[in-house]
Amino acid sequence: METVIHFLQQNIEMVYIVVLMIFLGIEIIGRVPSILHTPLMSGANAIHGVVIIGAIIVMGKAESGNYVALVLGFLAVVLGTLNVVGGFVVTDRMLEMFKSRTSKKEK
Amino acid sequence: MGINILSVCYLVASVTFIIGLKMLSNPSTARKGNWIAASGMIIAIAGTIFLYNNDGKKLGNYEWIFSAIIIGSVIGVLIAKKVKMTSMPELVSFFNGMGGACAALISIVEFDYLYREHRTIASTFFSDVVSPGHYLAIIAGTIIGSVSFIGSMIAWGKLSGKIKDYSFKGQHLFNIIILFLVLATAVFTYFSNTHSVNIPFFVTVALALLYGLFFVLPIGGADMPVVISLLNSFTGVAAACGGFLYDNKAMLTGGILVGAAGTLLTILMCRAMNRSLINVLIGSFGANTNNLSGAKSEHENIKEISVSDAAMLMAYAKKVMIVPGYGLAVAQAQHTCHELEKVLEEKGVEVKYAIHPVAGRMPGHMNVLLAEADVSYEKLLEMDDANEEFKSTDVVLILGANDVVNPAAKDDPSSTIYGMPILEVELAKTVIVNKRSMKPGYAGIENELFYRAKTSMLFGDAKKILQELLAELKNI
Numbered sequence: 001m002e003t004v005i006h007f008l009q010q011n012i013e014m015v016y017i018v019v020l021m022i023f024l025g026i027e028i029i030g031r032v033p034s035i036l037h038t039p040l041m042s043g044a045n046a047i048h049g050v051v052i053i054g055a056i057i058v059m060g061k062a063e064s065g066n067y068v069a070l071v072l073g074f075l076a077v078v079l080g081t082l083n084v085v086g087g088f089v090v091t092d093r094m095l096e097m098f099k100s101r102t103s104k105k106e107k
Numbered sequence: 108m109g110i111n112i113l114s115v116c117y118l119v120a121s122v123t124f125i126i127g128l129k130m131l132s133n134p135s136t137a138r139k140g141n142w143i144a145a146s147g148m149i150i151a152i153a154g155t156i157f158l159y160n161n162d163g164k165k166l167g168n169y170e171w172i173f174s175a176i177i178i179g180s181v182i183g184v185l186i187a188k189k190v191k192m193t194s195m196p197e198l199v200s201f202f203n204g205m206g207g208a209c210a211a212l213i214s215i216v217e218f219d220y221l222y223r224e225h226r227t228i229a230s231t232f233f234s235d236v237v238s239p240g241h242y243l244a245i246i247a248g249t250i251i252g253s254v255s256f257i258g259s260m261i262a263w264g265k266l267s268g269k270i271k272d273y274s275f276k277g278q279h280l281f282n283i284i285i286l287f288l289v290l291a292t293a294v295f296t297y298f299s300n301t302h303s304v305n306i307p308f309f310v311t312v313a314l315a316l317l318y319g320l321f322f323v324l325p326i327g328g329a330d331m332p333v334v335i336s337l338l339n340s341f342t343g344v345a346a347a348c349g350g351f352l353y354d355n356k357a358m359l360t361g362g363i364l365v366g367a368a369g370t371l372l373t374i375l376m377c378r379a380m381n382r383s384l385i386n387v388l389i390g391s392f393g394a395n396t397n398n399l400s401g402a403k404s405e406h407e408n409i410k411e412i413s414v415s416d417a418a419m420l421m422a423y424a425k426k427v428m429i430v431p432g433y434g435l436a437v438a439q440a441q442h443t444c445h446e447l448e449k450v451l452e453e454k455g456v457e458v459k460y461a462i463h464p465v466a467g468r469m470p471g472h473m474n475v476l477l478a479e480a481d482v483s484y485e486k487l488l489e490m491d492d493a494n495e496e497f498k499s500t501d502v503v504l505i506l507g508a509n510d511v512v513n514p515a516a517k518d519d520p521s522s523t524i525y526g527m528p529i530l531e532v533e534l535a536k537t538v539i540v541n542k543r544s545m546k547p548g549y550a551g552i553e554n555e556l557f558y559r560a561k562t563s564m565l566f567g568d569a570k571k572i573l574q575e576l577l578a579e580l581k582n583i
Contacts, residue, residue, distance in 0.1 A: 003239060007239065007240050010240070011240060011351070014350075014351060014354075014359060017356065017359050017360060017363070018347070018359065018363050021359075021360055021363035021364050021367060022363060022366075022367040023367075024125060024364065024367070025128075025363065025364045025365070025366070025367025025368035025371070026367050026368065026371045028125070028128050028129050028132060028364075028368060029128075029132070029367075029368040029371045029372055029375075030371065032131070032132040033132075033134070033489070036131065036132060036133075036134060036137060036471060036474075037372065037376075037464075037469070037471035038195065038196070038199075038469045038471035038472055038474070038475050039131065039137060039141075039471070039475070040128075040131050040132065040372070040471075041199060041335070041336055041339060041369075041372060041469070042195075042199050043127065043128065043131045043140070043141055043144065044128065044339060044343070044364075044365045044368055044369055044372075045199050045202055045203050045206070045339050045342075045365075046141075046144065046145070046148075046202075047124050047127065047128065047144055047148070047361050047364065047365050048203075048206055048339070048342050048343040048346045048361060048362055048365040048366075049148065049202075049206050049209075049346075050120070050124070050148060050151060050346055050357055050358050050361035050362065051206055051209050051210045051213065051342075051345070051346035051349050051358060051362070052152060052209065053151055053152065053155045053349075053353075053355060053357060053358055054209075054210070054213040054346075054349035054350075054352065054353055054355070054358060055209050055212070055213055056152065056155050056156060056159075056166070056172055057155065057159060057166070057353055057355075058212075058213050058216045058217070059166075059168055059171055059172050059175065060156075060159065060165075060166025060167055060168055060169075060172060061161065061164070061166060061167070062167075062168060062216075064167075064168075068216065068219050069216045069219065069220070070168070070171065072212045072215060072216050072219075073168075073171075073212070073216055074171055074175050075175075075208075075212060076208075076209045076212035076213055076216070077171075077172060077175035077176060077179065077209075078175045078178050078179040078182075079179070079205040079206070079208050079209040079212070080179065080205070080206065080209040081175065081176050081178075081179025081180055081183060082179045082182060082183045082186075082202060082205040083183075083202050083203070083205040083206035083209060084148055084152075084179075084183075085179060085180045085183035085184055085187070086182075086183035086184070086186055086187045086198070086201075086202045086205070087199075087202050087206075088141060088142075088144070088145040088148070089183065089184055089187035089188065090187045090190075090195065090198055090199065090202070091131075091141045092138065092141055092142070093187065093188070093192075094192075094195065094475050095137045095138040095141060096138065097192075097475065097478040097479050
């Protein structure tokens with residue numbers, strides 16, 4: 001019990017963020033029309049690519065002799081970039097088609 | 108001062124993620140929202156590369172970082188640009204797997220640091236040198252990331268037809284045991300001796316990978332969207348674990364946001380398919396849906412209709428409603444379908460599309476496909492509106508959809524899909540069903556609709572049939 005309280009005290013800021021983000025995430029998704037579910041899933045997929053920041057940090061602080069960190073870190077940055085770049089480009093491609101619809105209609 | 112600017116970068120990134128997701132929820136702002144989130148991501152990445160500073164130590168290995176980013180970007184853009192619209196769902200799964208692997212690798216490297224730092228200290232336990240919060244972030248990131256990676260890869264393979272469903276007796280129990288073992292070894296690792304702590308850790312990783320494998324393998328293709336959405340939120344949580352590890356607010360907000368949103372999306376999908384999330388988590392439902400309610404097949408006569416008769420029916424109807432399903436996606440028939448719509452409209456027939464929320468392989472899959480073929484946005488009706496309009500519809504043309512129009516969901520309490528909301532096509536005057544064969548759909552159950560008096564069957568590949576219909580219509 002004490003360790004739990006200690007943990008909460010040390011990370012109270014983070015815990016606040018977690019709790020607020022859970023509610024915010026649910027709130028935002030709740031209003032999405034079902035037509036946009038696939039692009040939304042894809043967009044969310046791109047956003048969790050933010051994990052690449054961690055990969056960059058791992059890579060950047062690896063010492064030159066530490067091959068485990070260097071190789072795994074390199075791989076992590078490549079995969080993370082794939083997630084981010086691929087995710088956003090695919091989402092855009094999906095949404096492009098919706099866009100072309102609406103702009104044609106306006107003509 | 109550098110660290111403060113970086114915090115602002117992360118704050119900006121977090122805000123753009125929230126705004127981006129919010130704008131993605133509206134068709135008119137969605138595209139802009141995507142780019143806003145992307146620009147936030149660029150700010151966060153650039154900020155990390157140039158401003159990150161841990162106790163006065165800046166990042167090194169720039170040549171490695173940049174070459175990795177360039178490699179990843181080139182491959183990512185190439186794949187994303189080249190892939191066909193019909194294979195979008197598996198692509199999302201693929202990229203999700205990459206994110207999961209990334210999260211797992213980060214945690215593994217962080218563990219390796221701790222291990223190297225402490226392994227020389229004699230007879231201490233890992234729990235003495237590492238705080239529980241820190242360990243929890245590492246191990247959770249590793250496990251969740253690994254499960255998400257393998258699971259997404261399997262889902263990707265299944266959707267692209269490379270991997271078949273596989274299950275064995277007692278898999279249910281087997282999965283629970285593996286999951287339990289994963290947790291047990293994770294706890295065991297924490298209380299291991301520092302100089303040998305790497306062994307139980309890598310056993311945990313291996314078990315987590317095994318769990319991911321057997322978690323997704325038995326689940327049938329129709330349930331893949333639920334699984335992908337769930338794994339998507341898993342990766343979000345894994346990213347958030349990284350946020351804890353580095354005290355990084357951008358990773359934390361982005362990860363948790365996706366984790367929460369993804370979980371809700373998963374629940375919404377489950378609800379539309381009348382399945383509980385618990386069933387999905389244990390990974391069992393694909394296996395037991397095969398033989399239920401099959402006993403009801405009395406095989407009354409089915410009525411076939413010729414292409415020319417079908418064309419005639421539609422040409423002289425006032426209102427035609429098209430119900431697209433996975434068959435349309437497989438046959439890549441969305442463009443032909445749009446042509447049919449145009450030809451009918453020239454003849455003064457009102458044409459609309461009825462879209463079931465889980466038609467195809469992902470929620471909104473049909474909308475994306477039809478949008479690619481330039482079908483007007485207003486013609487796509489959501490389920491409730493469509494059910495209203497069926498009453499005044501003359502002909503319903505079902506293209507490769509099955510379970511979403513199965514009346515058993517309404518009338519047969521013994522059916523596995525009982526309670527799932529369906530498109531009530533029977534409210535219309537006539538129903539034409541295009542299918543390749545009489546095989547049941549992904550839920551694996553008979554569809555009584557095909558035997559009803561109002562229904563006529565039009566067997567064949569959706570694209571071929573649509574082309575023949577088009578040719579006939581032009582002659583009328």
